[in-house]
Amino acid sequence: MHAETAKFADALAVAETLPVEDQAVLVEVLNKRIAATRRREMAREITEARADYRRGNVQRGSASDVMRELRGK
DSSP: OOHHHHHHHHHHHHHHHSOHHHHHHHHHHHHHHHHHHHHHHHHHHHHHHHHHHHHTOOOOOOHHHHHHHHHTO
16 A cells, blocks of 8 residues: 555544544535635636736637647648
């Protein structure tokens, strides 16, 4: 078993020892942390996209234009 898999299995084993109500609270806390992490990632991506736009590192076009360029036509 890999170290990451073992850590995950250990975490699950510990969570299963908790009362059901505490397990539900744990799930809530984890969901909120995951949402916060995704918001931070999205904010970082938006910041990068805006910087690319200001530097002129973007192209305008439709989805059809993108597909045409990907096909090399």
